[in-house]
Amino acid sequence: MCVLLEVGHARKKFNSVYDEIASVTVNGQFRLKNSNRSIALLLSAVLLIALAATVSFRAIGQMEVAAEARSHTRHIINTAEGMLFQLLDAETGQRGFALTGDEAFLEPYLSGREQISDYFADLRHKVRIQASQTHLDTLSPLIDNKLAELAQVIVLRQKSQLADVLALVKSGHGKRLMDEIRFEINAMVQIEESALAQLELEYQSSMRLLFFIFLGVSLLALLSVLTFAYLIYSKSKERLKDLLHVETRHLLELQEAMNTQLQQANNVALENEEKLAVTLSSIGDAVIATDNKARVTLLNPIAEQLTGWTQAEANGRSIDEIFHIINKETRQLVTIPVMETLEHGTIQGLANHTVLIARGGREYDISDSCAPIRNHDGLLVGAVLVFRNVTDEYAVQHALCIQQLELEAQNNELLQSRAALDASQARYFDLYDRAPVGYLTLSESGLIIEANVSAAVLFDIDREVLVKQSITQFINKDDIETYYQLRKQLMATGDPQACELRLRKSADELLWTHLSISSALDAGMPVVRMMLTDISARKHTEEAFLKAGALQQAIFNSANFSSIATDASGVIQIFNVGAERMLGYAAADVMNKITPADISDPQEVIIRAEVLSVELGTPISPGFEALVFKASRGIEDIYELTYIRKDGSRFPAVVSVTALRDEQNTIIGYLLIGTDNTARKLIEEERAQLDLALKAKNLELENARVVADQANLAKSDFLSSMSHELRTPLGAILGFAQLIESGTPPPTPNQKRSIDQILKAGWYLLELINEILDLAVIESGKLSLSMESVSLAEVLHECEAMIEPQAEKRSICVVFAKPEQDYFVKADRTRVKQILINLLSNSIKYNKTGGTVTVICSVSHPDLIQISVRDTGEGLSTDLLAQLFQPFNRLGQKSNVEEGTGIGLVVCKRLVELMAGEIGVESTVGIGSVFWIKLKLTDEPKSSLHADDAVVLDRLQNQGGEQRFTLLYVEDNPANLMLVEDIIARRPDIRLLSAKDGNAGVALARKALPDVILMDINLPGITGISALKILADDQLTAHIPVIALSANAMPRDIERGLAAGFIGYLTKPIKIAEFMQTLDATLKIATGKLPGTHIEEV
Structure with missing residues (x-):
């Protein structure tokens, strides 16, 4: 420990030497700063760096300006190219939709239109070069025309007018527009790329200048730093040599003292190890010591004996290699205590029943414990495991336990014997009593x-x-x-x-x-x-069984069905009374004598055997086996068979066969239950005769239906012809009346009253014609409805505007209650409006002056909405309500001043029912009536293409500019031709040409190439539809839109015209405002300012 402290002092000394060297360096810098040469050198370096920084900042500023300009130009180029790509994607989607009709292809077109506008607006905002601005001005109308051309093709395809789509594509108009757009964009991109190249040159020049500045400054700075460092290094080197010499001498002295202390410590350690070895050898327990990695460092002799490992063999090995322990009862491995001690640093001990498996496989019962080994600093450096062999002790304890268990077992047997004797006595008395x-x-x-x-x-x-x-x-x-x-x-x-x-x-x-x-x-x-x-x-x-047997025998003998039981070979064993009555045999005649096959038609039995052989794939012999084969295989079997009575007569029977089995599931016989099928056969024959009679009646009815269809067709042809003949003169009357009314100078008051009467009578007559045609079409079952999701709020708003003038004339207050939300119904929009207008018109017509009409929407069912029209009129009695929906029945109003035919409500009822709705009325005399209809609710529709096209139309209508158009009108009726000439005369921008038959119209169209053609249908020579086909097949005139203007106003006529390829179908008589609206829209389509679409009948 002392040695380690000395080494630490030496390290601290050495570190202090380096601190001195560092301080010498700093002092050296201070002294160098006082040197004139150092100051001059530093000042020069600072001035150079400042000069370089100034020049660099200026160059960097120029580079930032150039980079911003380059980025701006690249953005313009990318935006122009993106706009072109969006346009190409829209055109590709349009072509996919035109080819397949799948609206999924329209996604690029629908999303691309707004992005193209955004791209163009971005370019308009950011383009700065005048030449590029010029190209943008040229691009604006080209892109609008191209979008209009794409929309026109899409709408034509939605109308399934493939011929018009093909004609429009073949005209090359779209390709020319795309080529011009591509040319203008490429030209603008070339201008911007030229500007970008110039900016790139300026940027590269600035970069080179900045590079040379940085290079020069760096070289000068490097030279100054190297010079400065060399001066510091030379001064520091001399001082460092002196300090290292002094410190080296001091370290050598310390090392010699440390060696002496280490020798003394080693002597003490050797003495302690000898004492420890003697102690471990003399104790009776096994001891194993490990380091903190669980590697064995010590085994005493007892441990060597028990584990089978020597100290030399085990030294350095992991403890789990030499110390294998298991649980004595489960024979599962047990965690070695050393591992727990090293992990947790605590003393560990195993419970009893631990077995040590020695190296040679011998097993010892052991008890053990393990303690951690820590150094002077308290750090865990190893563990010591102490265990001893307790095998003999466990053997003695086991013997004692066995003796104790034997004694306890003898005592228990004695007690059980006594208890059994007592229980036996108790059981005897209990059994006796209970x-x-x-x-x-x-x-x-x-x-x-x-x-x-x-x-x-x-x-x-x-x-x-x-x-x-x-x-x-x-x-x-x-x-x-x-x-x-x-x-x-x-x-x-x-x-x-x-x-x-x-x-x-x-x-x-x-x-x-x-x-x-x-x-x-x-x-x-x-x-x-x-x-x-x-x-x-x-x-x-037993008594109940006797009664049941008697009852069963009575039922068996009195039944109306035959019950025949046989043994396993088929010989009859039971023949009930029903069988006797049915077959004429006495039971004694057949029992134990014949089989059921002997009383059956032999030919049918043979046929049944052949059929079953084929069906079941196994040969079946004709006879009794054929009758019971399926039942013998556990298959339910009911079949028809002819029985033969004793007198030789025959009758059809239905036979059910069941196999009778014993407890071992072995067949012991068969039960055949038969019923006389004669009555059913007679019924089937009668049914067949009735079927023949029914087929004859159906054929008769079919012939009658054919005759009725022919009559309906004749009626439809008559109505169509009548409509045409009535509409033709009516068109001239109403048309010229409208011209006179809106002419210059305006008519006098007397003339105005006369014109109003003419128009009123004319439009009323037209309404009567339309109602009769509607009723005829509905009754013929040929009415075509366009079912869609219709907004009730929009329809009611339109009805309110249309009915308001009629209500004001009668001083009727019409109130449209605002719905809770915008409801949508599944219906035909036009027909819903027709129904509501009819109900509202009646409520106003038959209301009292100054009365009220209220329209209310309410949800009467989760899937139905009810629209009620309530008036404050006289009301209807019960008798009149019963006649309400009868054609041409005006409910006693014939003498009334109000006009009407009595078929309006009939048409409404049929239309509502065709749209899967309901119509009804509630009325109280003197209070008023409530007419209501119920329609099915549906979800709000997704945004459609038509709404977007309307936006395009508004945008194009707001664009200024005059253009002269040419209109060709093909009409054989002079009055109609004169009417259109007078209407067009008010439009100086339209030049009118006319032809009096189909052939002349085709020839004039090829010569003059008008913008739009108005075509009558019933023309001399060839019909208008034939003329349209000739124009569509001619590449020269295929692109010209043609509007049908005809008195053929039946729905089938309109459908046939639109299917033939007319862009719109107008019926006579015309309303001038609506006629001009349709004509203007078609002229815009013709000039590419509006996407092509069908202009619906006005």
């Missing part, structure tokens, strides 16, 4: 001397009362003679006797018993032992 039979002991005279508890219970009296009674008083008088005969036989033979007789339990209750008697001696006196067993339950059961 036995389930009655025991009596009688005297020779028949008096009861002794009785058990069961006997008293049997007679239902106390045991004390039963004793001393005569047994004969309990025996039924009808059975007393039997008892005397039994006693007589006992006395004659001396053998036990038994019989069954009845005992009186009470005055009204008899008890059947099995009575057995025997003679015996009791205390030298002769006695009779009697045992009574209650057999009343068995007697009752």
Whole structure:
């Protein structure tokens, strides 16, 4: 320990030497600073560094400006290229949708439109070069036109107008736009890249300048530092030599003193080790010492003997190699105490039942303990394990335990013998009293001397009362003679006797018993032992079995079905009365003589054998085996068969076969139950005849339906023709009336009143025509509905605006209650609006002046919403309500000044029902009526493409600029042509051309190439649809949008026109405002300012 302290002092000394050297260095620096040469050198270095820093900061500033400019230019280039890539992705998605119709391809287009606008706005904000700004100005209309062209193709594809899509793509308009966009973007990118190259040159120049500055400054600074360091080093080196010489002499003196102390410590350690070795050799316990790594450092002789390892062999080995211990009872390895001691630093000891397995495999019972070894500082440096052999001690203890257990076992056997004897006696008396039979002991005279508890219970009296009674008083008088005969036989033979007789339990209750008697001696006196067993339950059961057997036999013999039982070979053993009646045989005629196959149709039996052979894949011989083969295999078998009666007559029967088995599951016979199937066969024949009659009736009905369909078709053709003939002159009347009304100069008040009457009458006549057509289409079952998710709030808002003028004329207050939320229904939007307008119009029409109409929406069911229209009119009686939904029935309003046909509500009812809804009315005379409809609720729809297209339309409509358009109108009716000429005359930006037949229209379209074509359908020569096909097939005119303008207003006519390829379908008579709105939208499509879409019928 002293040596270690001296070494520590020496280290401290050495460290102090280095501290002195450091202080010398610092002092040397101080002295050098006082030197004129050092000061001059330092000042020069500082000035150079300051100059270099100034120049560097300036160069870095120029580089930052250049870097910012480069980053700005790169951003512009990347944004331009990104905008081009987005446009290409949108075009690719559009092409995928056009080819497949899968809207998943539209994702790049839908997401790309907004990003393209953002890209363009970013470029417009950040482009600084005038030439690039010029290219951006050129790009703006090109990108808008390209987006419009993409949207037009998408909408055409959504309408399934593949021909129009193909024509639009083949026109090359989209490719030209994309080529121009790509050219302008590439040109702008080239300008920006040129600017970027110039900035890159400036940046590289600044970098080279900065590099040379840094290089020069670094070289000068390095030279100054090296010079300064050399001066410090030369001064410090001389001082260090002197200090090292002095310190080395001092360390040598310390080392000599330390060697002397170490020699003394070694002598003391050797003496202690000799004492320890003697101690360990002389103790009787085994000792093993380890270091803190559990490596063996010491084994005393006892440990060597028990483990089988010597000190030399075990030294340095891990403790678990030489010290193997297990649990004596479980034979599982036990944790060595050394490990626990080294881990926790505490004394450890094992419980008993520990076995040490020596190196040679010998086992010792041991007890052990382990303690930690610590140094002077308290640090854990090892462990000492002490254990001893306790095998002999355990053997002695084991022998003592065995002797003690043997003594305890003998004592237990003695106690058990005594307890068994006591229990045996108790059991005897308990068995005697509690036995389930009655025991009596009688005297020779028949008096009861002794009785058990069961006997008293049997007679239902106390045991004390039963004793001393005569047994004969309990025996039924009808059975007393039997008892005397039994006693007589006992006395004659001396053998036990038994019989069954009845005992009186009470005055009204008899008890059947099995009575057995025997003679015996009791205390030298002769006695009779009697045992009574209650057999009343068995007697009752036997009686019930007899009754059930009789009942079963009666049912068996009186049944209306045949029941035939056979033995295992098929010979009949049982033949019930039902079989006798059904087959005409007596049971004696067939039992033990024939099999069921002998009374069956032999040909059917052969066929059944062949069919079953094929079905089950095993040969079956015709005969009885064919009748019972499936039942013998455990398969349920019910089949039809013809039975032959004794007189030779035949009848169909349904036979059910069951195999009869014994307790070993061996077949002992078969049961065949048959029923006469004659009645069912007759019913089946009658049913077949009825089926034939029904087929004939169905054929008759089908012929009638064909005739009805032909009549409906003729009616539809008539209505279509009538609609066309009525709409054509009506179109001229209403069209010119609208022109006069809006003309310049305006009409006089008298003329205005006349025009209003013309328009009112004309529009009313058109409404009547539409209602009749709607009813006809609905009744024919050919109405096509466009079911979608419809916002009730939007529809009600539109209805409110449409009905407001009618309500103001009558001073009717119409209130639309605001719904709790925006509900959506699954319906046809147009038809829902038609229904609500009709209900609202009736509520206003038949209301009192100054009355009120209230519209309320309420959820009547989780999946239904009810729209109620409440008025304050006169109301309807019960009789009128019953006639409400009859066609052309105006409920007595024919003399009323209000106009109407009586079919509006009928159309509403049919339309609501077609949309899976309900319609109803509640009315009170003098108070008013409530008409309501119920429609199915649905989820709010996702945003659609049409809303986005409307945004594009608004944006394009807001763009200024005049453009002259050419419109071609193909019409053979002069009045209609004159009307359109007058309408177009008010639009100086549109030039109108006309043709009077389809062929002339096609020729003029090829020559003039108009922007839009208006086409009548019923034209001389070729129809408008044929003319449209010719134009679409001609590459020169395929791109021109064509609007149908026809008096054919049936829904099937409109559908046929749109399917043919018309971009829109207008019906005559036209409304000028709506006509011009459709025409303007189509002109924008034609010029690429609006995505192409179908313009729906107005």
